[in-house]
Amino acid sequence: MFPSPRFARLLPPFLLCLLLPGLAEAQQTQSEEMERREKVLQTLPENAAKRIFGMAPGAAPLAPRTIGSFARGCLAGATALPVDGETWQVMRLSRNRMWGHPDLVALIERLARHAPKEAGWRGLLVGDMSQPRGGPMLTGHASHQIGLDADLWLTPMPEQRLSTAARETLSATNLVRADWMDIDPAHYTRAHLAIIRLAAGEKKVNRIFVNPAIKRALCRDAGADRAWLNKVRPMWGHNYHFHIRMACPAQDATCVDQDPPPDGDGCGAELSDWLKQQYAAMHKPPAPPGKPKPPPKPWTLEDLPEECSIVALSR
Secondary structure, rough: OOOHHHOOOOOOOOHHOOOOOOHHHHOOOHHHHHHHHHHHHOOOOOHHHHHHHHHOOOOOOOOOOEEEEOOOEEEOOEEEEOOOEEEEEOOOOOOHHHHHHHHHHHHHHHHHHHHHHHOOOOOEEOOOOEOOOOOOOOOOOOOOOOOOOOEOOOOOOOOOOOHHHHHHHHOOOOOOOOOOOOOOOOOHEEEEEEEHHHOOOOEEEEEEEEOHHHHHHHHHHHOOOHHHHHEEEEEOOOEEEEEEOOOOOOOOOOEOOOOOOOOOOOOOOOHHHHHHHHHHHHHHOOOOOOOOOOOOOEHHHHOOOOOHHHHHHHH
């Protein structure tokens, strides 16, 4: 889905920088996102999977089921997370990406309920989950396709109920220092560690993606209890939000899971490698670009698992 540090060594810094997802994407306003979508739609053929799934207004009227892998699949019988709960608020409502497998929706609601008392976190601001039928998105994520991924902002829910306009324009907090090597002490607090640790304690959570600089701070501040750090994986971007990923539901034979994370807390050489590659990508002068390659051919329904055609066309 994303380049590993080992693969990143083979890339020139300018190209690696282009592969850093999510640096500001999640913070784009409604007007900025609509402009991007319009440009994408102008170039996509009518049978493009991105167009079909990206324009679906509601869930497929089928039994809940995750189909395919996190970056090539779809979602049947999705549930929408209510946009308001006592301890959560959904952001960027115009994107219509507050959908997920019922297990994911239940997990977010449970995490939100426990956050104030167990993490000192007032409540969750929920970013992108999945589209109503999952599948490839018109803009942004390569993953989030099967209803088991969710982005949770690194900003606690405010005391007031946000207006629709505020949810479209408010920016989350960037926790990473300007040199991309550590957290910004002006914004990072122990509550950030506590909410990520609480999420990692959920048995159904398989991975949590954070920026390598944030992982560095978590490693430093975790204390003696370090088992939960195994689930927290460094990943490009993810400086405004942390990304939770559930394991495939046991009953979904059509869901393709990831291998478990490697053993250990992930705070050693692997993390150092991520930080070095991130620093190089963000600070080295760009290499002269080579001859531009033609854009990849857009996926059609035939490029997704067979069951996704039923999900896409179900009425």
